[in-house]
Amino acid sequence: MAMTIEAVLEGILFVFGDEGASLAQLSDAVNLPSETVKEILDDMANTYKDEKRGFELSVFNNSYKFISKPFVREYIQRILTLSKTRTLSQSALETLAIIAYKQPVTRIEIEEIRGVGCDMMLKKLMAQDLVREAGRAESAGRPILYEITNEFLDLFKLISLDELPHLPQYEETQMSEQQLFE
Amino acid sequence: MAMTIEAVLEGILFVFGDEGASLAQLSDAVNLPSETVKEILDDMANTYKDEKRGFELSVFNNSYKFISKPFVREYIQRILTLSKTRTLSQSALETLAIIAYKQPVTRIEIEEIRGVGCDMMLKKLMAQDLVREAGRAESAGRPILYEITNEFLDLFKLISLDELPHLPQYEETQMSEQQLFE
């Protein structure tokens, strides 16, 4: 049967489903340098943007997987009850945001910013595989450091942490506006 | 987002994976007569024959599903053999998880939840001392019951099974209670 590298990569990613595959695994499988494979995957990702396609290629931290396009969900719900989508509380989101921007970060540092204890919350986020331990800080008591996981990147559609929206820097800008109008 | 009926059908079939969907379900979902949907699917089936595609549309008994093209299998095998991935142990983990959460449990019960046979897997897990037999069920045929071992607890750094993270359903209710009282 005639086939191309694209077809092989598409086939692998299709079969692996929610497990996804890493760039390293994919290049091993097709025996090509990872740069080449990455280029092919980038091109593929573009072709899935076509309006005739029902799924797309999601990329995070050099891992790839196919996910359905957002509009598909409501059609599926007409024929099958989907399990409720995961929800994250405001406190969970805040804690995740702080870890993502400050990582690796200790519990105390998170609590200082939020102004509330977050021991339970950290445990919960770890159980959900959104946060993991990342060694210990050098400071007194050698507290545990936390960082976010690939699962986090996937859940927020981030290719990498560099993609996080910039933290607002309003001290300077707003301040100067303020001064202007004073 | 722009989309076509093809995209919706492709998306649904993608999510259903190896379960597939019947023509009746698909027509229900897109709210079109089954003849129309069948025509669209036939056209789609043709486009997947392209050498750039890694999977194709299989039709059986008015049931449709995507399956990877035959040449993909050897690449999958290569990934499984080459890289010691999480996927490799996925099977083992699923089987262990079901036993740990539902023990004592019969093979049939495990297979019902996993949807895959696990005769071989059980033998392997027993050979590794992670699972052991725990008598027989009272039900018809008196099937063998399985439970996890102390080695299992060791491997997962658990003191007892009570320490296992809560199952998602429980977590859901806990989360909402949590939100209420936070």
Place this chain on the structure above:
Amino acid sequence: MSFTVNSTVFEGPLDLMLHLIKEKKLDLFALDVDVLIDQYIAFVHTMEKMHLEVASEFLVELASLTEYKSRKCLPRDESNLDAEEYQKDTREELVRRLIEYQKFKEVTETLQIRFEERSMQIAKPIDREVLRMAEEENLNFLQADSYDLIKAMKRCLQRFHTVSNTEVRITQRELSIDQRTNQLRSIIEHLPEPFSFSDLTADCLEVHLVIVTFLAVLDMLRIQELIFTIEDDEIWFRRSGYDGYDD
């Protein structure tokens, strides 16, 4: 003073303060700390009067703000600049914390949108074929923690959930033995021989379907499409090579 919100909606004292700043139209960047502190103290006291349970974080903050206020009321000792320093530091520190927290709250809104978008999108479960292939591989490297376990369990349940929903529709239509026989023929096509009865009922989630499957298998044995052997308490089937059709 009337409050339309209760304490449970606030993530903590800083969150409450940001709410008060917004509600009282104070300017976060040129903050009149004294007004904010009065508002905060009043709010927490009202919560207590209404016998609402006030989380300890709110009270800790209340204590330090009250201290700040009372020190300010003390007659000023001209020779001692410490008091003034203390007030300035406390004020600056409070504003700094509020601004820092506000930044994260703002960014959380963006994350929330991304999260909602992504949660509309579904990945397909891993192919059972891969799980089957993986089963052949060795397990010696099995390395995992309890979180891996719950992830595995979740995955199973999710798949189980999808299957049970599709199956419900099928069973509602009351599969006939003939229909099930046809289904079995396609199932058997993908099964390595010999296969067991449980392999044939792997997709059955209702007793009814198991019984229909059993009857269908009996029928397939009768027309010699399948042959069977018994080993280790398990009935094993093979295809006979005969296609089972009468004509």
